[in-house]
Amino acid sequence: xxxxxxxxxxxxxxxxxxxxQEVGYDVASWGARRVLLVTDPGVAAVGHAAxxxxxLVRHGLAVTTYDRVRVxxxxxxxxxxxxxxxxxxxxxxxxxxxGGSAIDTAKAVALLxxxxxxxxxxxxxxxxxxxxxxxxxxxLVAVPTTTGTGSESxxxxxxxxxxxxxxxxxxxxxxxPRLAVVDPSLSATQPPLVTAASGMDILCHALESYTARWxxxxxxxxxxxxxxxxxxxxxxxxxxxxALGLLAGAFRRAVRVGGDGARGRRADGDGRHLRRPGLRxxxxxxxxxxxxxxxxxxx
Ligand SMILES: NC(=O)c1ccc[n+]([C@@H]2O[C@H](COP(=O)([O-])OP(=O)(O)OC[C@H]3O[C@@H](n4cnc5c(N)ncnc54)[C@H](O)[C@@H]3O)[C@@H](O)[C@H]2O)c1
Numbered sequence: 684x685x686x687x688x689x690x691x692x693x694x695x696x697x698x699x700x701x702x703x704q705e706v707g708y709d710v711a712s713w714g715a716r717r718v719l720l721v722t723d724p725g726v727a728a729v730g731h732a733a734x735x736x737x738x739l740v741r742h743g744l745a746v747t748t749y750d751r752v753r754v755x756x757x758x759x760x761x762x763x764x765x766x767x768x769x770x771x772x773x774x775x776x777x778x779x780x781x782g783g784s785a786i787d788t789a790k791a792v793a794l795l796x797x798x799x800x801x802x803x804x805x806x807x808x809x810x811x812x813x814x815x816x817x818x819x820x821x822x823l824v825a826v827p828t829t830t831g832t833g834s835e836s837x838x839x840x841x842x843x844x845x846x847x848x849x850x851x852x853x854x855x856x857x858x859x860p861r862l863a864v865v866d867p868s869l870s871a872t873q874p875p876l877v878t879a880a881s882g883m884d885i886l887c888h889a890l891e892s893y894t895a896r897w898x899x900x901x902x903x904x905x906x907x908x909x910x911x912x913x914x915x916x917x918x919x920x921x922x923x924x925x926a927l928g929l930l931a932g933a934f935r936r937a938v939r940v941g942g943d944g945a946r947g948r949r950a951d952g953d954g955r956h957l958r959r960p961g962l963r964x965x966x967x968x969x970x971x972x973x974x975x976x977x978x979x980x981x982x
Contacts, residue, residue, distance in 0.1 A: 689898040689916040690909060693836055694825070695862045703735055703826055703866035706778065707742030713822055713861075715775035717745045719768055721789040723752035726781040726828050729872045735780045735826055747771050752781060752788045757843045761791040762802055768792045778824045779860075780869075782877070783832030783841065786825045790840040790858045793821040802853075803844075810844055810851045825860040828869045830937075831881025833888060835863035838911045856911060875938050882934045885926055893923035 697705065710718060718739055722732040727750045739746045749767050753760035768774065774796065779789035794805060797818045803811040825835035834841075840853040873881065898914035 684903040685899050686901045686903045689913045691918045694860045698865045700868050702864050704738050706735055706864050707739045710776050711742040717774045719774040719777045720746050720748045721785055722750050722780045723785050731828050731869050732780045752785045754784045756784055756788050757845050758802055761842055764788045764792050765795040768796050776822045780826045782829030783834040786834040787840040789823055793823045797821055805853045807851050816857045820857050823860040824862045826864045829881050830870045831884030835860055879938045885930050889923040889926040892919045
């Protein structure tokens with residue numbers, strides 16, 4: 684029998700300039716008192732970790748900062764962060780400030796300070812044991828400073844397992860942050876190469892999602908078997924189309940000008956050129972789109 688159900692989930696979202704200044708209010712409202720702030724040295728150097736730390740302290744929270752996140756986390760770097768948190772804790776909440784590397788590191792910490800066992804117990808099989816968390820994780824606030832991974836909204840922690848030379852992850856709905864605080868004034872300081880890599884991340888995520896196998900083409904699953912990545916579906920299509928359109932209008936200028944300059948993209952000739960041939964027109968020629976009628980569930 685074919686699958687008849689798809690799922691959609693997202694964290695709470697606070698978006699806009701100045702949103703990061705409000706993070707203390709949100710975390711304090713959950714009853715938290717001690718917070719672990721997780722960041723990487725580059726993000727700390729541009730002052731974003733201090734900005735968020737100050738916002739937490741203003742609401743009476745005690746903040747301990749872990750700023751040794753490795754860019755492209757490994758099993759060793761995640762274990763270092765977890766060991767630090769186990770030694771310095773207990774904490775009531777984790778706040779990640781940075782790109783996918785900091786947010787994924789914070790997810791591993793939130794998992795392993797609340798659940799028994801070690802990192803590899805929870806890593807996807809067959810690399811790890813794919814153990815499911817038994818205890819609720821520490822609540823996680825993700826404050827992204829890059830613009831591509833979407834880790835602030837996903838259920839995944841990506842890591843390299845050094846001894847095996849593989850990139851894999853931990854995937855479970857419990858890893859999804861409770862709150863995503865997306866403040867564009869933080870990502871405005873992204874270096875051009877990081878903006879470029881982030882944009883390619885958006886492109887790949889949107890294309891993969893848009894061209895994925897339709898959810899109803901899979902065999903039916905029980906609720907326990909159902910995974911967050913359930914295949915293409917009407918909601919994923921909406922987000923993918925919108926992401927591709929925004930990217931077409933802003934990507935080149937965002938890399939070239941960066942910061943606030945990217946906001947002028949709609950008046951930019953380059954952006955017009957990218958939009959004019961029409962994602963809309965090209966989309967109709969896309970093989971996945973041509974298959975759309977077949978994707979709809981039968982009567
Ligand atoms: N969990 C998920 O769903 C998911 C999805 C895609 C990718 N990932 C993972 O995310 C990681 C990559 O994350 P990323 O691309 O966001 O970059 P990153 O977190 O690795 O950071 C890249 C570099 O940019 C710097 N940086 C970040 N923000 C900055 C800012 N505002 N100003 C100045 N410098 C800044 C950092 O210090 C670092 O040197 C990879 O490990 C990847 O596998 C995770």
